[in-house]
Amino acid sequence: xKKLILFVFTAFSITVNAQYVVNYKKVADxxxxxxxxxxxxxxxxxxxxxxxDSTQLVLPYGKDKKQKSDxxxxxxxxxxxxxxxxxxxxxxxxxxxxxxxxxxxxFSNPKYKKALFYYAExxxxxxxxxxxxxxxxxxxxxxxxxxxxxxxxxxxLSCKFAIKEMRFPRLVQVKKMQADVNGLGSNYAPATxxxxxxxxxxxxxxxxxxxxxVKNVKGETQISTKANPFLNSLYKTRSAVRDTEIDIKKxxxxxxxxxxxxxVSFNPSGTTAYFTAWKDNGxxxxxYSSKTGDKWSAPQSVGLQVNSRDFNSxxxxxxxxxxxxxxxxxxxxxxxxxxxxxxxxxxxGSFGQAVNLGPEINTEADERAPYYNVTTKKLMxxxxxRIGLGGMDFFESEGDLVNWTTPQNLGYPFNxxxxxxxxxxxxxxxxxxxxxxxxxxxxxLEIFEVEREHIAISGTISDCxxxxxxxxxxxxISGDGVxxxxxxxxxxxxxxxxxxxxxxxxxxxxxxxFALNKSYSFEEIAKADTLMHVDYCMSSFKINVxxxxxxxxxxxxxxxxxxxxKKVLDALVTIMDDNPEMEIELGSHTDNIGTxxxxxxxxxxxxxxxxDFLVSKNIAQNRMTFKGYGESIPVAxxxxxxxxxxxxxxxxxxxxxxxxxKK
Numbered sequence: 001x002k003k004l005i006l007f008v009f010t011a012f013s014i015t016v017n018a019q020y021v022v023n024y025k026k027v028a029d030x031x032x033x034x035x036x037x038x039x040x041x042x043x044x045x046x047x048x049x050x051x052x053d054s055t056q057l058v059l060p061y062g063k064d065k066k067q068k069s070d071x072x073x074x075x076x077x078x079x080x081x082x083x084x085x086x087x088x089x090x091x092x093x094x095x096x097x098x099x100x101x102x103x104x105x106x107f108s109n110p111k112y113k114k115a116l117f118y119y120a121e122x123x124x125x126x127x128x129x130x131x132x133x134x135x136x137x138x139x140x141x142x143x144x145x146x147x148x149x150x151x152x153x154x155x156x157l158s159c160k161f162a163i164k165e166m167r168f169p170r171l172v173q174v175k176k177m178q179a180d181v182n183g184l185g186s187n188y189a190p191a192t193x194x195x196x197x198x199x200x201x202x203x204x205x206x207x208x209x210x211x212x213x214v215k216n217v218k219g220e221t222q223i224s225t226k227a228n229p230f231l232n233s234l235y236k237t238r239s240a241v242r243d244t245e246i247d248i249k250k251x252x253x254x255x256x257x258x259x260x261x262x263x264v265s266f267n268p269s270g271t272t273a274y275f276t277a278w279k280d281n282g283x284x285x286x287x288y289s290s291k292t293g294d295k296w297s298a299p300q301s302v303g304l305q306v307n308s309r310d311f312n313s314x315x316x317x318x319x320x321x322x323x324x325x326x327x328x329x330x331x332x333x334x335x336x337x338x339x340x341x342x343x344x345x346x347x348x349g350s351f352g353q354a355v356n357l358g359p360e361i362n363t364e365a366d367e368r369a370p371y372y373n374v375t376t377k378k379l380m381x382x383x384x385x386r387i388g389l390g391g392m393d394f395f396e397s398e399g400d401l402v403n404w405t406t407p408q409n410l411g412y413p414f415n416x417x418x419x420x421x422x423x424x425x426x427x428x429x430x431x432x433x434x435x436x437x438x439x440x441x442x443x444x445l446e447i448f449e450v451e452r453e454h455i456a457i458s459g460t461i462s463d464c465x466x467x468x469x470x471x472x473x474x475x476x477i478s479g480d481g482v483x484x485x486x487x488x489x490x491x492x493x494x495x496x497x498x499x500x501x502x503x504x505x506x507x508x509x510x511x512x513x514f515a516l517n518k519s520y521s522f523e524e525i526a527k528a529d530t531l532m533h534v535d536y537c538m539s540s541f542k543i544n545v546x547x548x549x550x551x552x553x554x555x556x557x558x559x560x561x562x563x564x565x566k567k568v569l570d571a572l573v574t575i576m577d578d579n580p581e582m583e584i585e586l587g588s589h590t591d592n593i594g595t596x597x598x599x600x601x602x603x604x605x606x607x608x609x610x611x612d613f614l615v616s617k618n619i620a621q622n623r624m625t626f627k628g629y630g631e632s633i634p635v636a637x638x639x640x641x642x643x644x645x646x647x648x649x650x651x652x653x654x655x656x657x658x659x660x661x662k663k
Contacts, residue, residue: 025080032083037090038443044084048077078107082115089118092418093442094125105135117148121155124390127417129159154387162389164480165412168502168522171453172414176440180246181237181447188436188445189263189315189369189422193270198236198251199447200262232260234275253289254298261287261299263369263422265318272349274302274316274325284312286327305343305351312338315369315422318345324401325351326370336364340381342401360404361397368392369422372401373430379404380430382421391419394435408481411500414450421445455525457532458495461488461508464537469493472510473538479504501525513538517578546587546657552610559605561613569610572658573617583662585625586610591650592631592638604628610656625661 028043085100101119104112120135136152136159143149181187185202192198234251255261261277271291277299278284285307287299301307302316302325311331318325326342331354334341339362344352357379361367365385372379377400382392386407393415395407409415416439425433431452436445461473469492476485477496482504486494498504503522509515516536525532541547549572552565561569576582588607590599607626615621631638636649 025076028080028083032087035090037087041084041087041091041093041096044080044087047080048084050084078104078109078112082107082112085115085118089122091443092438094122094418095442098122098126113143113146114148116142117146117152120152124155124159124162125417127162129163133159155390157387158390161387161409162412162417165389165409165415168480168500169413170411170499171455171501172410172499173449173451173453174413174435175449177434177447177449178246180248186232186444187447190424190434190436190447191264191266192424192426193266195238196236197238198234198264200232200264201235202232202444232262234261234264251296253296263315265316267318268320268322274318275299276314276316283309284314286313286316286325303351305354314338317370317372319372319374321374324372326357326372328366328368328370329354335359335362336366336385338366338368340367340370355401357401358404360399361407366392371423371425371430373425375428376430378430380410380423381407382419383407389415390417392421394420394423411481414452419445423450452499453530454497454499455501455528455530455532456495456497457504457506457520457534458493459534459536460492461494462492462535462537464539467537470510470513470538473513474509476507477504478507508536508538510538512542513540514575515578541660543663544659544661546659549610549656549658552656554606554609557602559602559609561609566613569613570617573614573619576614576619576623579663581663582660583623584658585627585661586614587627587629587657587659589629589633589635589653589655589657590631591653592634593650596630596632600628600630600632602628603630606656 024043024047028040028047031037031040031043081100082104085097085104088094088097088100098119101115101122104115105119107115116135116139120132120139123129123132123135133156136156139146140149140152176182181199183201183203185204187199187201187203189200190197234253235248236251237246237248253261255277256279259277259279261275264273264275266273272288273291273296274286274288276284277287286302288302289296289299291297306325306327306329307313308331311329313327313329313331315328316325317327323345324342325345326340328338329341330338331341334356340357341354342357343354346352356362357370361379361381363383363385366383367385368382370379370381377398379397379399380394382394384392386393386395386409388395388409389412394410396410397404397407399405414420414435416437418438420435420437420439422436422445423433424435425431427433431454433450435448435450437448438445440446457477461470461475462468463470469488469490471488471490471492473488473492473494474485475488475494476483477498479500480502481500482498482502484496486496488494501522502525504520504525506518506520507515508517516538518534518536520532549568551568553562554560554565576584586607588603588610590603592599594602604627607628611621611624611626614624631653634649634653635655636652637646638650638653640646
C-alpha cells in the first residue's frame with residue numbers, strides 16, 4: 001500500500017487528526033447498535049468531519065510508518081468509516097455506501113474483508129454492472145473460503161443478466177405515484193379495497209413535547225432513548241390517486257403501545273383486514289381486525305397455526321376467493337431464511353395447518369410478499385435468492401399452491417437493480433397494479449403504478465397441398481426468458497403473448513409433417529405495434545415415399561448443379577435443419593437417351609452432387625445416402641405409342657427426388 005493514500009471524490013472529504021470528535025462517535029455507535037442506521041450515518045459523518053462541499057479523502061497515516069500511539073486513532077477511524085459504509089447500505093443509500101466501501105476495501109485488517117463484497121454490491125445497485133463484476137471477482141479471488149463467495153458468484157450472474165435485460169426492456173410501463181403518497185420515510189405495500197387505496201408508510205408523526213433526539217448538556221452529547229418518530233402505520237385515500245390533490249388519512253386501530261403495523265390484505269368483502277405487526281423487539285406476527293361501519297376492532301393474532309414466539313410471520317395475502325392466506329415466515333421446516341407458506345382459511349375464520357410452497361418457489365435466501373391470482377393461477381413474489389437484476393426481484397410462477405412451474409424473472413423495468421417488492425393487482429388478469437421499489441430513492445421504498453403490456457404473435461397453420469387448416473400442430477415459441485407451447489385445433493390458429501421484444505424462434509411440428517422453425521429478430525418484432533400475424537403451411541411426407549425436387553437441373557451431360565438448382569436445394573437444407581433427427585436418401589433419375597450403364601452412372605453422380613451440396617451447407621453426411629436409378633423408374637412415357645418423342649415425359653423422368661428413411 002502506498003505511504004499516503006489519496007482518494008478523490010466529488011462530494012465529500014474526511015480529515016482525521018488528533019482532535020478526533022469522540023462524543024459524536026459514541027452517539028453514532030449507539031445508534032448503530034440500536035439499528036437506527038440513518039441517525040448512525042449522520043453522526044459518523046460528524047465524527048469523521050465529512051462535509052458536502054469538499055473534494056478529497058485523505059487517510060491520516062502511512063501504513064509502514066504509523067506509530068504505536070496512532071494505533072487507537074487508526075482503529076477508531078477504520079471502524080467509524082466501515083460502520084458509516086454499513087449504515088449507508090442498511091438504509092439503502094447505495095450511492096453513499098459505494099464511496100465509503102471503496103475506501104474500507106483497502107483496509108488490511110481482516111475484520112473489514114467484507115467491505116469489498118459490499119462495495120461490489122453497491123456498484124451493482126448503482127447500475128455499474130461491469131465494475132461490480134470486476135469487484136466481485138476480486139472478492140472471490142481474495143476470499144475463496146468465505147461464506148459470501150457463493151453469493152458473489154450469484155451476483156456476477158445477476159450483473160450479466162441485468163446487462164442483457166436492459167438491452168431488451170420488457171413491455172412494462174412504470175410510473176412513480178405522486179408526492180402525497182410517496183412522502184417522507186418508506187411508502188410501500190399498496191392494496192386496493194373497493195374505492196379505497198391503502199398503503200403502509202413510515203412517514204414521521206409529530207409528537208407533542210417530544211424531546212430532541214440529541215442534545216448537549218454541559219458539553220456532553222446525550223443520547224435520547226425515545227422512539228424514532230418514523231413509525232410504520234397504515235394509510236388510505238381514494239382509489240383515484242391520480243388526482244392533483246388527495247386526502248390521505250391514517251387508519252386508526254386500537255394497537256398496543258409501541259406496536260407498528262404494515263402490509264394489509266383484505267378478505268373479499270373488505271370486512272377483515274390482515275396485516276403484519278411488531279414491537280421494538282422486532283418479532284413479527286400476523287394480526288387481523290374486523291370492520292364495523294367505519295371502525296376497526298382491536299387487532300388480534302391469527303393464531304398458532306401461523307404465529308409463534310419462536311419465529312416471524314409477515315406480509316399476509318388473502319386470495320380473492322377468501323380461501324387461503326399466503327405469507328412469508330422464517331419458521332422451521334423451510335428451505336432458507338424467509339420462505340413462502342399458505343394456510344387454508346376455514347368458514348369460521350380460523351386457519352388450517354401452514355404448508356410450505358415448496359422448493360420450486362423457495363430458496364436458501366429470502367422469499368417475500370406473495371400475491372396469488374386465483375383466475376390465472378399465477379404467483380408473484382419477491383426474492384433475493386435467484387439470478388436477477390439485484391436486490392429483491394419479482395418472479396412469477398404458475399401453479400395450484402402445491403405444484404409450480406419454474407419461477408421466471410419479470411425483467412427490466414418491472415425489476416430494478418435495487419429492491420422491488422409488494423405487487424398488488426387492480427384488474428382480474430393482474431396486468432395492471434402497484435409495486436414498491438427504492439429504484440429512484442436514496443433510502444426508502446416508494447410506490448409505483450405498473451402496467452404490463454404484450455405483443456401478440458399469431459397466425460394460421462395449414463397443409464401446403466390442400467390449403468386446409470391443420471389441427472394437432474404443436475407450436476412452441478422460445479427465446480431468452482420465453483418458452484410457451486400450444487396445440488392447434490381445427491381452425492389451425494395459434495397465438496402467443498410476449499412481454500419482451502427479444503429475438504424468438506417459432507417451432508411447429510406434427511406427425512408425418514416436416515417440422516418448421518421460424519426465427520424473429522429484434523428488428524422484426526420491433527416493427528410490430530401490438531400484433532404480428534404470420535401464416536404458415538406444413539408439407540406432409542411418408543417414410544420411403546419419394547418427393548420430387550422441382551427445378552433441380554444440371555449442366556448438359558454433366559453432374560454439375562446449376563445456380564438455380566442450388567437455390568432449390570436450399571429449401572431442402574432448411575427442412576434438414578428444422579428436422580435434425582431426420583435421415584434421407586437423395587435419388588436421381590434420367591430419361592432413356594443413352595445406354596443403361598451411362599444413365600445409371602450419370603444419375604449416381606448427380607445424386608452425389610446433391611448430397612455434396614448439402615454437406616457444404618453443414619448438413620451431416622451421416623444423415624444422408626445417395627443413389628442413381630438411371631432410366632429404370634420412369635414416371636412418364638419417353639415416347640408416345642406411335643413411336644414419336646415425348647419431350648414433356650422426358651422432362652418428368654429427368655428428376656431428382658428425396659425420401660425420408662428415418663424421422
